[in-house]
Amino acid sequence: MRAIWAVYKRETGVFFRSPVAYAIAFGLLLLLGLLFNWDIASAAMQQTMGQGGVSADNVISGAVGLLTFLMFLIAPLLSMRLLAEEAREGTLEVLMTLPMGDFAFVTGKFLAAWTYYTFILALTLVYALVLVAFGSTLDAGLMLSVYAGAWLYGGAVMALSMIWSAVTEDQIVAAFLGAATVLVFYLAAILSQLLAGQPALAGLSGFVRELSLPAHYNDTLLNGIVRAHDVAYFILLMVAALFITTIIVGTRRWRAS
Amino acid sequence: MSTPNTSPTTTPETETSAPLFPPGLLLIVAGAGFLVALLHLLTQPTFGVVGWGGLALGVLTLFVWVIMAPEQAASILTGRSAQYGGTAIVVTTIVLVALVLVYVVIRNFNISQDVSNFEVFSLTDDARSIVRTLAADPTTPPMQIIGFFSAARASEQDRISVLLDDFATTSGGRISYEFIDPDRQPLIAERYAARDRQFIIVPLGADGEPQTDQAQTASGSDQQQILDALVRASSSGDFRVYYPALRDAVALDDSGPEGASILSTELSESYGWTTTEISLLDAENPLLTPPTPAPDGAALVLIGGSTPLTAEELTVVTDYLNQGGDLVLFAGLNPDGGPALATDPALSDYLFQNYGLRFRSDIVLDLNNAILQTAFEFIAADFPADQFITREYSNETDSLLFSLTRSIDIAPEALPNVQVTVLSRTTPAGYARPDSVLLAELSPETLAQTPEDLTGAIPVAAVAENTQTGSRVVLFGSTAIAQNAYRQLDSRGVRNTDAARRALFWATGYDAYRQIPSLELVRPEQVPLLLTDTQQRTVAVITLLLLPFGVLGLGLWQWWVRRERTAA
Numbered sequence: 001m002r003a004i005w006a007v008y009k010r011e012t013g014v015f016f017r018s019p020v021a022y023a024i025a026f027g028l029l030l031l032l033g034l035l036f037n038w039d040i041a042s043a044a045m046q047q048t049m050g051q052g053g054v055s056a057d058n059v060i061s062g063a064v065g066l067l068t069f070l071m072f073l074i075a076p077l078l079s080m081r082l083l084a085e086e087a088r089e090g091t092l093e094v095l096m097t098l099p100m101g102d103f104a105f106v107t108g109k110f111l112a113a114w115t116y117y118t119f120i121l122a123l124t125l126v127y128a129l130v131l132v133a134f135g136s137t138l139d140a141g142l143m144l145s146v147y148a149g150a151w152l153y154g155g156a157v158m159a160l161s162m163i164w165s166a167v168t169e170d171q172i173v174a175a176f177l178g179a180a181t182v183l184v185f186y187l188a189a190i191l192s193q194l195l196a197g198q199p200a201l202a203g204l205s206g207f208v209r210e211l212s213l214p215a216h217y218n219d220t221l222l223n224g225i226v227r228a229h230d231v232a233y234f235i236l237l238m239v240a241a242l243f244i245t246t247i248i249v250g251t252r253r254w255r256a257s
Numbered sequence: 258m259s260t261p262n263t264s265p266t267t268t269p270e271t272e273t274s275a276p277l278f279p280p281g282l283l284l285i286v287a288g289a290g291f292l293v294a295l296l297h298l299l300t301q302p303t304f305g306v307v308g309w310g311g312l313a314l315g316v317l318t319l320f321v322w323v324i325m326a327p328e329q330a331a332s333i334l335t336g337r338s339a340q341y342g343g344t345a346i347v348v349t350t351i352v353l354v355a356l357v358l359v360y361v362v363i364r365n366f367n368i369s370q371d372v373s374n375f376e377v378f379s380l381t382d383d384a385r386s387i388v389r390t391l392a393a394d395p396t397t398p399p400m401q402i403i404g405f406f407s408a409a410r411a412s413e414q415d416r417i418s419v420l421l422d423d424f425a426t427t428s429g430g431r432i433s434y435e436f437i438d439p440d441r442q443p444l445i446a447e448r449y450a451a452r453d454r455q456f457i458i459v460p461l462g463a464d465g466e467p468q469t470d471q472a473q474t475a476s477g478s479d480q481q482q483i484l485d486a487l488v489r490a491s492s493s494g495d496f497r498v499y500y501p502a503l504r505d506a507v508a509l510d511d512s513g514p515e516g517a518s519i520l521s522t523e524l525s526e527s528y529g530w531t532t533t534e535i536s537l538l539d540a541e542n543p544l545l546t547p548p549t550p551a552p553d554g555a556a557l558v559l560i561g562g563s564t565p566l567t568a569e570e571l572t573v574v575t576d577y578l579n580q581g582g583d584l585v586l587f588a589g590l591n592p593d594g595g596p597a598l599a600t601d602p603a604l605s606d607y608l609f610q611n612y613g614l615r616f617r618s619d620i621v622l623d624l625n626n627a628i629l630q631t632a633f634e635f636i637a638a639d640f641p642a643d644q645f646i647t648r649e650y651s652n653e654t655d656s657l658l659f660s661l662t663r664s665i666d667i668a669p670e671a672l673p674n675v676q677v678t679v680l681s682r683t684t685p686a687g688y689a690r691p692d693s694v695l696l697a698e699l700s701p702e703t704l705a706q707t708p709e710d711l712t713g714a715i716p717v718a719a720v721a722e723n724t725q726t727g728s729r730v731v732l733f734g735s736t737a738i739a740q741n742a743y744r745q746l747d748s749r750g751v752r753n754t755d756a757a758r759r760a761l762f763w764a765t766g767y768d769a770y771r772q773i774p775s776l777e778l779v780r781p782e783q784v785p786l787l788l789t790d791t792q793q794r795t796v797a798v799i800t801l802l803l804l805p806f807g808v809l810g811l812g813l814w815q816w817w818v819r820r821e822r823t824a825a
Contacts, residue, residue, distance in 0.1 A: 017819065022812020029805035037797050043786045044793065053785030057373075123804060130799055134792045137784060141372035189412075196408030199440045203297075205408045219412040224373025225419050229364035236356045243352055247345050 003100035007108025008115075011082070015116040024077050025120050028070060036063045036127050056136035060128050060143065064150050065222055067124060068213075071157045072186055076178030078116060079161040080171040082109045083249065088169040102250040106166075106242055110159055117154040121147065142224040149221030152234035153213065157182045159241035166248040188212035280326035283318045290315030369419045378419040384480050385427050387488070392428040397491040398460040401467060402434040402483065405451040408441075413454070417478055424483070432487070454478065458486040485527045494553040496767055498524060498532045499543055501570075503598065505563035505589065507736050510534070514742035517560055520757050528767075537570040544577040554765030557582060561589030561736040562598030575607050581726040583764040585757075587736045588616050588663040594696050599663060599732075612721035612730050613668035613677050619689040621662040621715055621734065622704060626684055632704050634660045634737075636751065637717055639682040644720065645768045646731070646759040647680050650752060657681050657718065658751045660737040664689045665716040674725040680718035680756075688712045718756075720763065731760040 015021050039062055043054040083106075125147075128138055161178030168174050189212035195205035209215050216230040293311030323330045371379035380388065391397050402421055406414040414436055421434040439446035439453050449457045449472055456475035459467040475486035498521070500509050509521035509532050524530040535542045544557060557577060566574065578584055588599035596602065596618060605615040623635040636656040640647035667677055689711040694703050706712065717734035733756075737743050743753040762768045788796065 017815050019812040019816040019819075022808055022815065026805050026809040026812065029808055030801070033800040033805055036800055037793075040786065040788060040793055040796060044788060047785055047787050053787065055784060056786045059786055123808070126804055127800060130796050131786070134788055134796070136786055139374045141374060145372050192411065193409055196411070199408075199438075202408040202438060202441055206411065209411050215412065215415070219415055220369075223378070223416060224371055224375070225378055225416060226370050226372050227415075227419075228366060228368035229360060232360055232363040236360050240353055240356050244349060247349055251345060 003098075003104035004108045004111070007100070007105055008111045011109050011112030012115050015078075015112055016119075021078065021116055024074060025123070028067070028074060028120060029123060031070070032063050032067060032124060032127075035066055039063070056128075056131045057139050057142050059131070060138065061146050061222055063124060063127055064121075064146050065218060067121070068150050068153045068217060069186070071154055072179050072182040074117075074120075075154070075157040075182060076161040076164070076175040078113050079110075079158050079165050079178060080175035081165070082113060082162055083165040083245070084169050084171045084174045087252070088171075102253070103242070103246045106162070106246045106249055110162055110238075110242055110245075113158050113162070114155045117158060118151060121150055121154065139224070145221050145224045145226050149217050149230070149234075152231065153217050156234040156237040156241070157185070157213070159238040159245070160185065163241055163245050163248065166245045166252070182213075185211065185213045189214040189218075280322050280329065283322035283325065287315045287318040287322065290318060367422070369422060371419050371423075378416055378423075380420070380423045380427060380480060384484055385423075387484055388424060388427045388432065391487065391491055392431040394491070396494070397431065398462070398468075399465075400432050400458055400460050400487060400490055402432065402487070403445075403449065403451070403457045403459060404434065404436045404478075405439045405446055405449075405453055405455050405457070406436050407438055407453045410454055413478075420480060420483075424487075449474075456483055456486065458483070458490040460490050489527060489529050494529075494767070495550075496528070496530045496765055497543070497552045497555040498530060498558050498761060499535045499555060500532065500558045500560070501535050501537045503559070503562040503564075503566075505561060505592075506598070507560035507587070507589070507740060508534075509558070509560075512741065514740065516741050517739040517757075519741045519744045520739050520754055523754070523758060524761065537566070537573045542573070544573055544582065554767055555583070556585055556761055556764040558585045558587075558761070559598060560587040560739050563589060563591045563593070565596055565598055565601030566604060568603070571601075571603055571607070574604075578611070578728050578730070579726065581728045583729045585731045585733075585760050585764050587733045587739050587757075589736050590661055590692065590695065592695075594693065600692075608730065608732075609666070609668060611672075611675075612723065613672045613675050614719050614721050614730075614732060615666050616663040616732065616734065617666050617689065617711070618692050619664055619711065620692050620695060621659070621664050621683060621687060621689045621717055622706075623683040623687040623715075625686040626656075628658070633662075634658065635662075635683065635687075637681045637683050639714065640680065641678055644678050644680060645763045646720065646756060650756075655750045655752050657756055658737055658743050658746060658753055659717055659735040661695075662717050662734040662737075663692075664711060665719045665732055665734060667716055667719065675721055675723050677719060677721045679716040680720060682714040682716050685714050687715045689715055720760075729764045729766075731764055733757070733760070 036059065039054065039059045043059065047053040128143060132138060160181050161175075164174040164177040164181065165171075168177070188208050192205045192209035192212060192215075195201045195208060198205075210233075216233045220227055220230050290311045290313070294308050294315060295311075297305070297308035297311060371377070402424065404414065404417060404421065406417075418434075418436070424432050425434060437445050437451075439451065446452075448469060449459075451457050451474070456478060457472050458475060459469060459472040462468050471490060473486040473490040475482045498509065500506075502508070507515060507517050509517050512518040521532045525532060533543070535544070537544070540546070543555065557574065565571075574584070586599055589597050591597040591600075598604070599616045600618045609615040620633065621635075622632050623637065624632060626635040626637065628634055628636060636658050638650070638652045638656045640650045640652055640655070642648055665679075667679065671677065688706045690704065690707075697703050718732065718738070720729065720731045722729045733739075738753045739757040740753075743751060747754065759768075
């Protein structure tokens with residue numbers, strides 16, 4: 001644990017001192033802000049036209065839902081540097097001479113990236129606070145489900161992206177492959193729909209759907225439905241990805257020695 | 258210095274313990290077993306015997322391999338080669354399979370909860386109460402909800418299963434559910450004539466087999482619609498409404514605004530009742546010749562009618578009531594003047610002498626509660642809280658809308674064995690003019706109150722029960738209570754159709770038979786977001802300027818600090 005904490009502390013410091021990380025957060029918040037204001041304007045217009053309007057819960061859910069979709073870009077950008085940079089600069093081998101296991105090293109780095117993502121996610125709570133300040137009521141249960149789900153979702157895709165940072169020394173390649181991997185998991189929901197059209201492949205369709213990210217977040221947690229296996233999916237995805245990353249890091253070190 | 262293991266030092270024991278076949282063969286068998294299980298999982302609708310068999314074979318042979326070649330198993334799971342060598346792939350695969358198994362186990366526990374307040378995927382309090390009532394009713398058979406969802410609708414199925422879990426849990430297991438893919442099991446879909454995204458509710462027999470002929474189709478996937486179908490499917494009683502074809506009477510099969518088809522449809526589709534048009538003078542009519550077996554409850558319904566019953570017809574009706582029959586009477590008008598069916602002196606006298614109430618030949622006005630810019634239409638409340646028909650109504654938010662209404666005359670002294678309850682009255686400002694004013698040219702003067710008029714809180718709906726014969730009578734001063742045109746005002750708290758339905762429930766004893774609460778579910782509404790222009794501008798400043806550019810500023814500050822440090 002001490003080793004994880006040491007790596008975590010160092011990496012978290014790097015994140016919060018990195019202008020690039022802030023630039024990523026800026027871009028993301030600007031995009032989410034645009035959507036958020038667009039939704040509010042649409043809600044007002046619908047009210048004016050007597051079409052019922054949109055609730056504050058829907059506006060917040062929409063913003064957080066977009067954030068999770070955009071994680072296919074954000075997660076690789078945040079995680080690409082974690083291991084690829086160490087390998088490129090040759091510090092990975094040096095770090096590995098320290099008295100700590102591969103898993104502690106990888107986990108510490110992952111937790112730091114997840115912490116930075118949590119910081120960005122927490123900033124979006126400003127949207128909810130602003131609406132509440134202006135008299136809107138929010139469904140506490142729904143918001144908890146939406147945010148806790150987005151937090152787990154972010155951790156899972158961050159861990160997935162991190163695998164590629166361990167595989168390659170090139171950060172751009174790592175980011176590209178990470179984005180592709182997350183997209184595959186995201187688009188698996190669509191593939192599942194396509195497969196469902198063939199009754200003979202319905203089992204495969206169900207299997208692919210179980211792998212997809214939206215089936216465990218957009219379809220349930222984003223609607224206030226908390227299922228144990230959705231939570232387990234994200235946690236196990238993180239564990240699996242971190243395990244693979246650990247194996248890859250260990251293999252690199254072994255080959256280098 | 259290590260000694261190469263080449264010398265012939267094998268003992269007889271080691272020779273006898275040599276395996277009959279190479280342990281590696283077991284790995285191939287295990288792999289084949291897992292492959293069969295995987296293929297079965299991917300291609301079959303359910304993980305059946307073949308799948309479980311393959312999985313068991315895989316696990317078993319893997320276990321035997323570990324027993325037979327423990328040193329091989331240990332070397333795969335430990336050591337440098339496991340962590341960094343080619344076997345890392347095997348180890349990773351094992352770990353991934355283990356994680357998948359953990360996931361499958363958790364998934365099979367099927368633990369889920371709708372944590373939102375909007376009760377879209379969980380039962381509302383009202384729905385929960387109805388489900389509990391149904392489950393506690395010994396006449397309710399166990400029931401199964403079958404959801405027909407193709408694989409393409411898996412997302413929707415996932416969400417709705419949370420609601421169906423709630424049905425199952427709340428009913429204590431009396432209601433179960435399953436999903437059927439109509440594309441993969443078309444025969445079952447055909448049996449129920451079910452389409453994709455449709456729910457069928459089917460009672461289960463004593464042997465647990467679905468009673469397909471009693472299956473009911475839900476008109477949608479909302480809990481209200483599923484609940485309606487559940488109530489229908491659970492209705493084992495035989496309840497009937499008889500309505501005679503009379504001149505200018507409102508027909509239960511008339512779907513126009515003046516008709517009462519909505520009442521009739523709700524009774525038949527939501528509660529499984531039978532509505533039958535009869536001829537009072539037909540010797541075979543069920544009032545004279547009760548059907549065999551006798552229904553659990555039946556009522557004669559007279560809605561409107563411009564002319565009095567003939568003496569023979571009246572005899573049929575009074576004989577029926579004398580034998581404990583039940584009557585629900587909605588008063589109508591005679592456009593030609595003179596007594597209408599409800600105000601016919603012969604019928605009125607019979608009702609007054611036997612039940613202590615009757616209609617008067619007048620028209621009630623209540624200018625305090627008049628609506629729709631006509632003096633003849635008004636709303637009334639003053640509902641008794643202890644009468645089944647009105648006990649769920651609030652005097653503040655609910656009302657009955659009356660149009661061209663007769664007042665009800667209540668006997669000043671209670672008759673023996675008869676209990677009369679007024680259901681609704683006008684405000685104290687109400688008054689009743691003789692119905693002859695309808696024949697004159699209508700003007701404010703003709704409708705104005707005169708000293709001769711009956712005034713005060715005038716009864717416009719009432720019930721009476723003869724506790725000796727069990728006969729029940731319900732009188733409504735207006736046909737509007739049963740007519741389709743007023744159903745659309747339900748959302749404004751006008752409870753006409755509901756009151757007509759509950760009047761039939763009370764008259765036939767259905768309320769005691771089934772203990773069915775109101776099916777009108779109240780669900781928390783989502784409040785639309787509405788910000789003023791100023792508030793919208795403030796939100797934009799905070800979320801488009803302060804927040805993102807604040808973060809950008811932090812980044813720039815960090816960059817500046819680092820730059821200075823690097824320079825130093």
